[in-house]
Amino acid sequence: MRALLVVAHGSRRPESNDEVRRLTDELRAVAGADYQRVECAFLELAEPSIPEGIDCCVAGGASEVVILPYFLSAGRHVVKDIPDIVADSRIQHPAVALRIAPYLGRATALVDSLLELSKN
Amino acid sequence: MRALLVVAHGSRRPESNDEVRRLTDELRAVAGADYQRVECAFLELAEPSIPEGIDCCVAGGASEVVILPYFLSAGRHVVKDIPDIVADSRIQHPAVALRIAPYLGRATALVDSLLELSKN
Numbered sequence: 705m706r707a708l709l710v711v712a713h714g715s716r717r718p719e720s721n722d723e724v725r726r727l728t729d730e731l732r733a734v735a736g737a738d739y740q741r742v743e744c745a746f747l748e749l750a751e752p753s754i755p756e757g758i759d760c761c762v763a764g765g766a767s768e769v770v771i772l773p774y775f776l777s778a779g780r781h782v783v784k785d786i787p788d789i790v791a792d793s794r795i796q797h798p799a800v801a802l803r804i805a806p807y808l809g810r811a812t813a814l815v816d817s818l819l820e821l822s823k824n
Numbered sequence: 825m826r827a828l829l830v831v832a833h834g835s836r837r838p839e840s841n842d843e844v845r846r847l848t849d850e851l852r853a854v855a856g857a858d859y860q861r862v863e864c865a866f867l868e869l870a871e872p873s874i875p876e877g878i879d880c881c882v883a884g885g886a887s888e889v890v891i892l893p894y895f896l897s898a899g900r901h902v903v904k905d906i907p908d909i910v911a912d913s914r915i916q917h918p919a920v921a922l923r924i925a926p927y928l929g930r931a932t933a934l935v936d937s938l939l940e941l942s943k944n
Contacts, residue, residue, distance in 0.1 A: 712896075720898070723896075723898070727938075779835065805941050805942045811938070814928075814937060815851050817928065817931035817934060818830065818847075818928065821931050822890045822892050824925060
């Protein structure tokens with residue numbers, strides 16, 4: 705079973721964290737064919753944490769978890785913090801494939817999204 | 825003449841700012857029919873500033889500037905700081921239409937971008 709874990713920074717503003725949760729709900733609604741489970745987690749300032757999010761997917765039966773950084777640029781969080789946390793989780797779950805996908809800022813379709821937005 | 829101004833937060837990491845500039849180049853390459861000028865600007869930590877970016881578009885002949893917040897959530901920067909700065913620019917350029925588009929996090933196509941990324 706494959707799971708998708710959207711990882712956001714987390715914010716002191718509950719509304720920002722709720723935006724991520726809503727996006728995760730939308731993703732869940734369309735990702736059924738690819739991922740049997742779609743969850744979100746936060747690097748800091750909100751819950752669940754990334755290890756908790758991974759644990760939740762594994763407890764739900766995931767043999768593969770794709771971790772998707774919801775970040776616009778390849779700062780320290782994307783380059784070091786998230787990989788370090790995932791490396792720790794790999795030790796906890798040696799039988800589960802934990803893969804980090806490219807961060808959102810790398811999506812080629814962003815250009816189309818921006819152009820569409822500009823017309824709203 | 826219509827111009828599109830992508831507004832990012834700005835980072836201490838030059839690479840992050842360069843990512844925004846590269847995205848702006850890509851946007852320029854596809855936006856020709858809608859925008860005769862596509863530029864970027866930064867709220868802080870990088871140049872040009874938002875007022876400078878607007879001035880640049882106006883100096884280039886823009887009668888309309890669409891300001892596109894390259895942000896994932898509706899935090900203070902999106903809700904207050906950018907609108908305040910744009911309001912000041914409106915006073916400087918009363919004959920130019922300055923419009924703020926929805927921020928990136930509101931793009932409905934983000935879900936598709938994330939799903940596509942997860943397969944990379």
